[in-house]
Amino acid sequence: MSILTLNNVHKHFGETPIICGVNLNIEEGERHAIIGPNGAGKSTLFHLISGKYPVTEGTISLRGQAIQNLPPYEIARRGLARSFQVTNIFPRLSVFENIRCGLLWKMGYGYSFWNLLGRQHDLNTAAHGILDQIGLSQRADYPAGELAYAQQRALELGIAIASGAEVIMLDEPVAGMSHSEAENAVALIRRVTEGKTLIMVEHDMSIVFGIADRISVLVYGELIACDTPSNIRSSEKVQEAYLGTVTADE
Amino acid sequence: MKKILTKSLVWIGYLAVLLLLPQFFDSILAVSLFNQMAIAIVFALSYNMLLGQGGMLSFGHAVYFGLGGFLAVHALLLIEFETVYFSIVYIPLLAGLVGLLAALFIGSFSTRKAGTVFAMISLGIGELLAASSLIFVSFFGGEAGVSGDRTYGPPLFGVEFFQGIEIYYLAAAWVFVATLFMYLFTQTPAGRMANAVRDNPERAEFIGYSARRVRYISFCASGFFAGIAGGLYALNYEFVTEETLNAVTSGRVLLMAYIGGLGYFIGPILGAVILTLMNSLLSNYTDLWMLYLGILFLLTVLFLPKGFAGFIMMHRVAWLQRRIRKLVLPYLATAIPAMVFMATCVLMLELSHIEDESISVLNMELSASSSSTWLGLLLIASTSMLVTRRTLPALREAWESANHVADEPESKS
C-alpha cells in the first residue's frame, strides 16, 4: 500500500513553473531517494509535501488523506517529519532541549502548561536515548547554535527522528560532511529509519545507490524516472539528463 | 536531587528576602519603595514572558497592566458602595483575569506574526487604548483618573490594609506566588516551546506546533500577570490614571526588562529593582534624573547587551574555576577612573543646570560662573577618561584568561 501519493503536483513561483506535474507513489517501509541536478526542485518538492508551501495544483495524500495545503504542523502531527538542507535548529536552546522539543507533540504533551518538563521521566529518557543515538550526549547542555557544523547536522536529523514519525524526509542530510562523518551519518540514518518510510534527497551517488530501494530522478521540475537503483543506473534517459551532466561537471 | 535542593533554597531565600525586607528598613519611604518594587517585579517578569522568552517585542504592554488597574479601582469602589463585599486580597486575581481577557481578545489577531508586525500592532493598540481612555470618561475618569479606597473591604485576620506595610505584605505574597508561577511556566511544554518559537518559528511548525498558538498562550499568560501587577498598583496607590496604560508605562517596562537582562529569568527582577531604586532615589536629589536614566539606558544597550544579569553571568566560568579573585584588581583599576569620570560629568551637568549658584563637593565650593571650575572639571574628566581607556585592555585580558576553559577534546574535524 502506498503511504504517500503525489498526484499531478504543480508549483509556480509567480510565473515561473518550478514543479511541473509530479506523480509519485511511495510505498510503506521503502527507502526512496530523489536525485537531480541543482535547482531541479527537489527541496521545493519537499516543501510542498511537508506543507511549507501551498501547491499550485494537484493533490498530495498521506495514508489516503489529502494533506496538500495543510499547515506544516498538521502534516507533522499526521506522522511526517523532515529535516532541512540548510540547518534549521533552535540555536539558543540546549542540544537536549532541541531534541526534547522534537519529542513533545508525539508524546502527547500538546500545549500543556501544567506539566513540568523536569518531572516527565519517560520524555527525558527518550530524549537522552536519541542524544545517544546521534552521538551528542557529551554536548547535551551546549547551546545548539555553538555546535560544530557536522554536529548541527546530526542534531537536525535528531529533531526530525525524535517525532517518531512513520515517514521521514531528509534533505541532503550528509552534505558538507567529511567522508567519515558522512559514513557515520548514513549508518545512523539506516538505524533510526528501520521499519519506517524514508525519503531522501542526496547528491552523493554512492550513498544513494547504497541505501535506496527506489530512486526518482527530478529534472527541471519533472520526474523523468522512478525505478530501482539498477534500472536507474542503466537507464539511458537518466544518463543523458542527469548522470551525464554530473560526470561532465567533474 | 542536589539541583532540586539548591532550587528550593533559592526560592526560600527569595521568600525570606521579601518577608524580612521591611524588618530592616521600616520607614514609610522605604516601604513605599518596596511596594513599587514589588509591582515592578511582577510587571517586568510578565513582560519578559513576551520578549525574552517568546520573542515578541511589545510596545503596548501597559494595556494589560492599566486595564487590571482600572478594574481594581472599580472593584474598590464597588466594595465601598457595598454593591459587592469581598476582601481586597482577591482583587489582584480579578485584575489578572481582566488582563487575561484583554489578552485573549487582542492576542487572537496580534500573535499571528512576531517581529515588526507584532510590535506595530502592540504599539497601535496601546495608543488606541490610551487615546480612548481619555474619551470614555465614565470608566477611565479622563485626565483625572479614578480613585478608590482600599480600607472598606472586610478585614483579613483583623488587618484593614490601612497602612503601606500591610499592603506590602499582601503585595509580597502576590509577588512570590506570581514569580513562582511565571517560573514554573518556563518549565512546561508551552513555556519551552515559546523559547523554540522565539528561536525558529518555522522549525517549530515542522515538529507539530503552531507557532501562532504557542505565542498566543504566552501572550495570554503574560497579560494575566501584567493584570495582577496592575491590580497591585491600584491597591497600593488607590488611584489609577491614563498614565498606567499609555506608552510611558509600556516604555518603562521595556526598559526594566532590558536593563535587567532579557535572557535570564531573574533579569527583569534585577531591572525592576534597579530602576525603581534609581527612580525614587535620584528623583529626590536632582531634577535631571530622567536624563541620567536615559543615559544609563543607552549605555546598557551599547555595552551590556545582555543586561545586568548577563553581565553577572559573564563571570560564571571564572567563578566556577575559582579565578574570580584575579579579576578584582583589574576591575578596580578600570572602575575607579570610570567612576571619577562619571561623577565629574554629573557634576558638570548639575552645575550647568543650576546656573549662578554653587555646589559644595568634598568641602569645596564649586561656582558655576567661574571658568576655573569648569577648566578643572574638564581636566579631571578627560584624564579619568584617558586612564579608563588605558586600563580597559588589561581588564579584557584578565577577564579572558579567567574565563578560559580548556575545550575538552572532541572530534571537530
Added chain:
Amino acid sequence: MFEVLVFATLNGLVTGLLLFMLASGLTLIFSMMGVLNFAHASFYMLGAYFAYSISLYLGFWPGLLIAPLLVGLLGALIERYGLRRVHQHGHVAELVFTFGLAFLIDEAVQFFWGPDTKNYQSPDVLDFPLFTLFGQEFSAYRGFMIGISVLIFIGLYRLLTRSRVGIIIQAAITHPHTVANLGHNVPLIFMAVFGVGSALAGVAGVIAGPVLTTFPGMATVLGSIVFVIVVIGGLGSLAGALIASLLIGLLQSYAIASNLGVADLLNLFGLEFSRDHLLTDLWTLTLPQIAPILPYLLLILVLIFRPTGLLGNREQ
C-alpha cells in the same frame, strides 16, 4: 459646508505633507537597515529647536538651511557610533536602542532649552494671507509649507530614480548583500541614508515649529503617527508613504472639522438614548473626539488584513 470642506482639505494637505517629510526619511531608513527608528520624531523636534536657536541670532532663513544640516550630521554620527554597534546584537537591540535614544533626546531638549514652549515664529515675509476664501484666510506660511514639501518629494524622487546614488540605494534596499558584493560601501551608504533621513526630519521640524509650536512634547505628538504612516503605506515604499501621509492628514482634518457624532447616527435611525447611562460616553461620541485614534485603528486593520501595507511588498 463647502467652505469647511475646502479648508479641511487644505489643512489636511499641510499636515499630510508634513507627515510625509518625516515618513519619507523613516521609510528610507527602515527599508535599508530594517530598523524602525523610534527616535525619528526626536530628530524632527531637534530640527525645530536648532532652528529656533539659530533664528534668535540669524533669523529664520539661515535656520532653515543650517538646522537640518546639523540634525543630519548628528544622525550620521549616531548611526556610526551607536546603531552600528548594536546592530550585531540583532533587531530587538536596535529597536530598543532607538527607543532609548528618543527618550534621551526628549530629556536633553528639556535640559538645554527648558520645559516651556519656545516662541519660534514664522518669518515676517510670509506673514500675510495667501488668499481669502469664504472670509477665511489661508496664510502664506502654510502655502510655503506645502511648497517645500512638494519640492522635497520631487527632489527625493528624482534622486532615487535618476541618480547613480539613488539607484544604488534602491538596490541596497532590496538586495543589500548583492550591492555589497558589487563593491559598494554599504555601511557608508547606511550612514548617509540615516543622515539624510534625519535631516529630512529636521527640515520638517524647522518648518513645523512655528505652526505646531516648539515644545518638548512635539516629538511624542507625532512620533507614533509617523510609524503608523510608514506601516500603513507599506514598509519601504515612498509612494505608499505619500499616500498614507495624505490619507492620515486628511482623515484627521475631516474628522476634526465635522461635528457628526454617534447621536446623529442614531437619530438617523430614529433612535434616542437617555443621557445618564453607563455607556453615555458611547452615545455622545463625536468624530472630532475620535480623530486622534483613527490612525491607530487604521493601522491595526491594515496589519490584520494586509500586513504588507498598502503599497508594500515585503512582509517583515
